[in-house]
Amino acid sequence: GAVVSQHPSRVICKSGTSVKIECRSLDFQATTMFWYRQFPKKSLMLMATSNEGSKATYEQGVEKDKFLINHASLTLSTLTVTSAHPEDSSFYICSARDSSQGQGSYNEQFFGPGTRLTVL
Amino acid sequence: ELKVEQNPLFLSMQEGKNYTIYCNYSTTSDRLYWYRQDPGKSLESLFVLLSNGAVKQEGRLMASLDTKARLSTLHITAAVHDLSATYFCAGITSGTYKYIFGTGTRLKVLA
Numbered sequence: 001g002a003v004v005s006q007h008p009s010r011v012i013c014k015s016g017t018s019v020k021i022e023c024r025s026l027d028f029q030a031t032t033m034f035w036y037r038q039f040p041k042k043s044l045m046l047m048a049t050s051n052e053g054s055k056a057t058y059e060q061g062v063e064k065d066k067f068l069i070n071h072a073s074l075t076l077s078t079l080t081v082t083s084a085h086p087e088d089s090s091f092y093i094c095s096a097r098d099s100s101q102g103q104g105s106y107n108e109q110f111f112g113p114g115t116r117l118t119v120l
Numbered sequence: 121e122l123k124v125e126q127n128p129l130f131l132s133m134q135e136g137k138n139y140t141i142y143c144n145y146s147t148t149s150d151r152l153y154w155y156r157q158d159p160g161k162s163l164e165s166l167f168v169l170l171s172n173g174a175v176k177q178e179g180r181l182m183a184s185l186d187t188k189a190r191l192s193t194l195h196i197t198a199a200v201h202d203l204s205a206t207y208f209c210a211g212i213t214s215g216t217y218k219y220i221f222g223t224g225t226r227l228k229v230l231a
Contacts, residue, residue, distance in 0.1 A: 032217060043208065043221045044163075093162050097217055106168045107151055107217055114162040 003027055004096050006112035013084055014120055021079045021115045023094030029074040030096035034109060035067075038091045050077040074099065084119040091116050122147050124211050126222035134230050136198050141207055141225045143192040149211030152185050152192045153219065157206045166194075166207075199229045 003026040013019050023033055033050040048069050049057040056069035066088075068080040077096075081088050095109035123146040133139050143152070151170055155163040167176045169185035169192060176183050180203065182195045192209055206226045210219040 034218070041226070043224045044219075046218060046220075049216075049218065095219075106170070107212055108153070108165070108168055109217075109219060111155075111163045111165075116160075 002098065002108075002110045004094065004110045004112040006092075006094055006115050008115060009113060010116045010118075012118045012120065015085050016083055019081045019084055019117060021081075021092055021094075021117075023077045023079070023096065023112050025075045025096040025098075025110070028096070028098045028100065028110075030077075031074060031099045032097045033071060033077040034095045034097075035069060035077075035079050036093045036095070038093060038114075040091075044093060047079075081117065084117070086119045089117055089119045122149060122211050122213050122220045124149075124209060124220050124222040126207075126209055126225050128225060129223060130226050130228075132228045132230060133196075133199050135200055138198065139196050141194040141196075141209075141227075143194070143209035143222050145190050145192075145211045145220075147190075148187075148214060149190075149220075150214050151212050153210045153212075154183050154192070154194055155208045155210065157208065157224075163208065196227075199227075201229045201231050203227060204229045 005024045007022045031052045035047045036044040037047050038044050047062045050069050050071040052071045058064050071077040093114045094112045125144045127142050154166040157163050167183040172187040174185045180197045185192045206224045208224045209222045
């Protein structure tokens with residue numbers, strides 16, 4: 001159980017184009033999903049918290065208009081990198097929190113396999 | 121604001137040796153998580169520690185939590201090459217479910 005998928009796993013695009021990354025919880029419902037960015041040999045940096053049916057909450061320094069997040073259903077969140085530039089190249093990882101977790105639970109996030117974005 | 125620090129950042133050790141990775145956090149964290157990451161891959165959950173004094177073991181890895189000291193440790197016993205990876209700890213910001221990750225420890229086990 002608790003499987004999260006991401007699509008695509010790898011994408012190469014030209015500078016100026018937009019790229020959409022999907023994050024799906026396959027066997028549970030997730031009202032809350034998270035998007036992280038990871039540079040080589042660095043830790044994960046939380047970009048935003050995605051909330052089903054409402055606007056995402058972005059971390060300080062993350063451009064909302066650059067990284068569009070949509071969480072239209074209980075099992076799907078999307079991250080769109082708009083007008084991508086080479087500096088947006090990175091490993092993007094999503095995670096999902098099982099909505100059925102109550103108080104006293106592990107509050108565990110389940111991580112997707114990641115998407116490697118390369119902008120030429 | 122929760123901050124999480126790990127040390128060491130890099131660890132090169134011989135097979136068969138024991139070592140400990142330390143994870144310090146700055147304010148109360150409801151839970152403490154340990155993950156493993158292999159190159160080019162995402163995170164693999166290792167342990168979730170819920171309360172003070174919690175100890176969990178899986179194979180050659182053992183994690184513990186001391187909430188009073190705001191310290192978690194990941195102890196490696198008789199390391200083998202397959203344990204080579206980057207290990208992250210993460211705390212959770214109360215009320216938000218947000219994880220705050222440590223800097224990571226890159227472990228290399230030499231044969």
